[in-house]
Amino acid sequence: MNKTLPTPHEIYGIDKWGKDLIVAMDNGEIGLKNPLNPSAAPISLPGILRDLDDRGVHVPMLLRVSSYLENEISHINECFAEAIQRVAYKGNYRGVFPIKVNQQAQVIERIVEFGKRYSYGLEAGSKPELVIALAHRLGREALIVCNGIKDEEFISLATLSRKIGFNTVIVLESPKEADTVIKVVKELGVEPMLGVRVKLTNQISGKWEKSSGDRSAFGMNTDQLIAVIDKLRDAGLLHCLKLQHSHLGSQVPDVNDVRRAVSEACRFYTELTREGVPLTHLDLGGGLGVDYTGEKSATESSINYTMREYCTNVVETVQYAMDAAGIDHPDIVTESGRAVVATSSMLIFNVLEATLYDAPTAPKAEAEDHHLISDLLAITEYISAERLQECWNDANFYRNELRALFHRGYIDLRQMARAERIYLHLMSRIKQHAAFDNISVSDEQLNTLSDIYHCNFSLFQSLPDVWAIDQLHPMVPLQMLNQHPDRRAVLSDITCDSDGKVDRFILADGISHSLPVHTLPENEPYYMGVFFVGAYQETLGDLHNLFGDTNVATIDLRADGGFDLLHEQEGDTISEVLSYVEFDPQDCVAAFRRMVDEAISSGALKSKDRKLLMGAYRDSINGYTYYE
Ligand SMILES: Cc1ncc(COP(=O)(O)O)c(C=O)c1O
Missing domain, CATH: 1.20.58 (Methane Monooxygenase Hydroxylase; Chain G, domain 1)
Known part of the structure; x- marks a missing residue:
């Protein structure tokens, strides 16, 4: 690598945000390291793409790396286990994965598989998510935590699932919901496992500030809490109330906010215990963040703590509060979603063409020039x-x-x-x-000169948080990193919407409105990668311009430097996206055919062209929604 040029780390900060998983290789390609086999050499990501392409799996593509998911599940469970052991905490850690963060079957199945040895459970925030959870064999001690507003059907299914051994907890969100639960479980004659959602008053900083504090949408205040306890006591069900859920928030940037909120949750727990509630589990919800930018600071897209530090702080804070109140240590539950699943997926797409904001030569002067x-x-x-x-x-x-x-x-x-x-x-x-x-030309000036690289993806489908809430994800070219990036660009997607553009990028020295890129190679693809997109992005996306799901490949990194393709899911066809918006593809074919036949009857089209036109229409309707 040429020493006089800035390295990819100095430009893109890959070593800061890459978590030792995403690395720049000497040949200028992005490599994937296997965290389960850290001494193995990285595997070239463009190499993986070339191989997948040969097998017929093409970009744009969501690439899920199973080893990364396994690694994060082990990491959170082992960090809690270590903290518990270190301070001789007497309860267990019983994490649950919130299905809403990534509902895809391939992801949930792997989470259940990898989590079994840790009694790792699932969180369901709706009836469909409960249906997913109950279709999986979890470890014996694992929990299913049911949050969100629940109707009788939801409550019945959750209660009845206890009969086949599921530890399904119905978390009461309001006094009204307590009435419904009392009614349903009396009718069923089955003892439920209940929880209460307590609203913390602590406001947590960061992008999801509004999901905490007094005005957050979920959870009960002290008055409502007392009302629920009295109702359950009167109904003879107080002994079923085992879990307190106090959701901390999402992407909490500052670990001291975690400590403060956990302390407040413990105050409720000790007071509820004093009220005679036989609680055994303290659920602290989500909030464990991801360091998207690699800044290691309490900013919106970063965090000032590690997973190990988070786990230690939680365990120590709970232990201190319970010991001070003379109460048995509860099992600690967290519903960490983002931190478990974000790193395991990356979006890969190719650049189709560039609109350049410069010209190599100037025209010569002419006599009639103004x-x-x-x-x-x-x-x-x-x-x-x-x-x-x-x-x-x-x-x-x-x-x-x-x-x-x-x-x-x-x-x-x-x-x-x-x-x-x-x-x-x-x-x-x-x-x-x-x-x-x-x-020095200011970043602002350079940005007005940046090229537009037109890329084969839909922001609305694949990176909805980037569009809607300015979420930052690391993005880098996957090749040529041993050459000087001679241009700067913003990335425009394939939708015809001026909002479909990425113009904030994580670089080594901060956030920039343009990304250093290379002049596009003549006859080779130029791939871009967007990293840590495993949380929330896959199902929040919409069908703007009717671009559907991309192809998805799930791979496992092998110790010998190769990879195994575990699963391939073909992206939506045009016919599929048409049916999502209530068109019947067969009706569309029939309507087009009628117009072709009418054109033949009127003499505007030759009979032999019918096959050509109908073939083109059918090929399109069966094809991929992205540029092929
Ligand atoms: C109740 C509940 N649990 C868990 C989560 C997951 O949070 P995170 O992805 O920050 O871990 C959320 C998301 O906001 C939530 O609302």
Whole structure:
């Protein structure tokens, strides 16, 4: 690797956010390390893509790495086990995975498989999620925690599942829900396992601030809590109330917020115990964050703690509070979703083409040039490192004046095209000086010059949080990292929506509005990877412009440097997405056929062209929604 050029780490900060899983290899390709076999060499990600392509699995693609999921499940369970052992805590850790964070069968099945040895359970926030949970054989001690607003059907199924050995906990969200539960379980004659959701008053900082504190949507205040306890006592069901759920939030950036909130949850737990509630489990919900940017700080897309530190803080805080109150240590439950599943998936797509915001050459002067065009062209003669800002100012001034003249009809389209080309040439000269003479041109200025790389994906389908809540994910080119990235670009998706664009990127020295990229190679694909997209992105996405699910491949990294393709899920076909929006694909074929036949009858189309037209229509309807 050329030592004089900045390394991929210095540009993209891969070593900061890559978690020793995503690395830059000497050959300039992104490599995947196997955390279950850390001494093994990384496996080239473009190599995996080439191999999958040969097998007929093409980009755009969501690549799930099973070893990463297994690693995170072991990590959270082992971090809690270590903390419990270190401080001689007397309860257990009984984590549950919140199905809403990634409901895909391939993910849930692996979570259940890898989690069995830890009695790892599932959290269901709706009837469909409970149906998923009950279709899996969990460990004997594992919990199914049912959150969210529940109707009689939901409560019946959760209660009846106790009969076949599931530890299904119905978490009461309100006094009204307590009434429904009392009614249903009396009718069924089955003892339920109950929980109560307690609203913490502690407001937690970060992007999901509003999911905590007084105004959060779920959980009961003290008054409602007392009402529920009295109702259960009166109904003879208080002995079934075993779990207190106090959801901390999501992506909590500051570990001291975790401590404060856990302390408050413990106050409720000790008071409920004093009220005579036989609690055995304290559920602290979600909140364990992911360091998307690698900054290791309490900022929106980062966290100032490790998983080990989080687990230690939780265990120590609970132990301290329970010992002070003279109460048995409860089993600790967390519903960590993001931290368990985010790292295991990456979105891969190819760049289709580029709109460049510069031009290698300027047109020559012409006699009939407007004098402002001559002024613009003259800048090419005095542009230099020392006068860069002045040239920038002049170029923008003349270009804007010329645009105004064009709008008023004083110069024609050809003259305007010459002016734009000269301007773009000046911009390329400015960019060259900025890159190679180390002249400081502000990030803001560079951003107005960044290219648009048109990429084969839909932001709305595959990265909904990037669109909706400005979530940051690490993104890098997957190849050529041993060459200087000679351009800067924003990434535009394939939907025809101006919102379908990524223009905030994690770089080594902070967040930038453009990404360093390479001039697109002539005859080879240029792949981009978006990392840590395993949480929330897969089912929140929508069908904007009717781009459907991408292909999905689940792989396992082998110790010998290869990989196994565990599962392939083909992306949606056009016919499938049409049916999601209530079109019957057969009706569409029939309607098109009628128009073709009418055209033949009227003589506008030759009979032999019928096959061609119908073939094209059918091929499309059966094809992938993305660029092939
Ligand atoms: C009740 C509940 N549990 C668990 C989670 C998962 O949170 P996270 O993904 O931050 O771990 C959420 C998400 O907000 C939630 O609402």
